[in-house]
């Protein structure tokens with residue numbers, strides 16, 4: 001069996017949410033001293049090199065800058081008239097038979113056209129101090145030179161709008177002369193937890209009580225998406241209290257993630273409060289877990305994602321709906337994680353009629369293999385098994401069983 005996600009209700013719900021996303025206002029941040037804000041931020045515009053890379057022709061090796069013609073009859077002795085270390089702006093004039101000591105990265109004198117490595121000279125034995133140096137090998141013009149602009153020409157794009165500032169991109173932009181960058185930094189996100197049965201982890205529990213773990217889960221999934229949760233609020237299951245929190249957080253944050261209270265239960269106040277919000281859609285999406293979804297834009301301003309309370313349902317909802325919207329807010333070019341193909345290492349029962357999003361562990365070998373981290377019959381609450389999960393297998397609606405050896409589509413949460 002080969003699987004693939006077909007367009008369906010998951011995409012309809014996600015696209016509707018994505019259409020409600022308003023990208024954050026870009027900010028111009030200084031490169032000097034701005035690392036903490038810039039690393040992981042998303043470029044809001046294309047950025048071009050303001051100067052060539054390298055800036056000038058320079059030496060690729062420690063050795064002697066020579067006129068290559070002088071080495072044609074090597075071995076040959078050349079007069080050493082000085083030294084150009086990295087950082088030096090000196091451009092010595094070279095007469096026939098003359099050379100200068102030069103270090104890696106230093107500008108090549110205008111009169112020189114090649115470098116002889118120290119290993120190919122008498123200085124390898126005698127050291128750098130002699131006034132003449134014996135050149136053992138002839139060198140061709142251009143030998144061991146790095147040419148001005150060979151890496152990037154001035155004006156050439158270095159990075160593009162929608163790309164995230166990784167270590168590599170940030171250093172490339174700084175090297176190409178950027179002094180400040182137009183970026184979207186992380187959105188301000190609040191986590192709102194409801195549920196009367198929930199106690200702080202580590203607290204002694206009475207019958208009916210469980211440790212509150214969704215705030216850790218949401219803050220962690222945000223952190224793994226490059227976003228620090230700004231606020232974590234625990235709220236009683238009371239409509240007035242929840243409404244007040246949504247108003248306060250909704251006017252001070254870009255997004256609110258809540259968990260719990262979206263089912264049809266008597267205490268499911270989140271859904272009841274959000275019923276009054278015209279920009280919020282309640283949907284039963286054909287996925288398992290994560291069927292009850294309730295999300296959209298609050299009148300107070302923020303996007304709200306009222307996720308189901310079951311921990312794995314909340315995590316799956318985060319992956320499928322929240323993460324893409326937060327990435328869209330930041331202006332990421334790609335909002336969805338790429339999917340891969342893996343071979344089912346074992347068989348399991350799928351969720352006939354709904355897309356099954358089952359947490360899996362991976363086995364890395366010649367082929368990527370996966371196996372469920374939780375019991376396929378009971379995914380949504382299985383926070384224990386979920387602890388080992390490295391990603392999800394996506395088994396389309398219509399498939400009621402995955403057999404060992406089947407190819408399945410997977411998402412990797414952990415690189």
Ligand SMILES: Nc1nc2c(c(=O)[nH]1)N[C@H]1C(S)=C(S)[C@@H](COP(=O)(O)OP(=O)(O)OC[C@H]3O[C@@H](n4cnc5c(N)ncnc54)[C@H](O)[C@@H]3O)O[C@H]1N2
Pocket residue numbers: 193194195197198210211212213214215259260261262263264265268289290291292307308309310311313380381
């Ligand atoms: N009669 C029906 N009951 C349920 C339906 C339904 O359609 N009809 N849907 C089920 C599905 S599917 C889901 S998912 C849940 C959605 O429930 P809620 O969002 O209302 O969540 P709660 O009832 O508050 O909690 C569910 C479960 O998760 C635990 N939980 C909640 N918050 C936390 C937290 N912060 N940390 C750890 N664990 C948490 C909670 O104790 C419950 O066990 O409804 C089904 N029911």
Ligand code: MOO
Pocket residue numbers: 287288289290291292308310313314380381
């Ligand atoms: O849809 Mo619920 O999220 O399965 O448990």
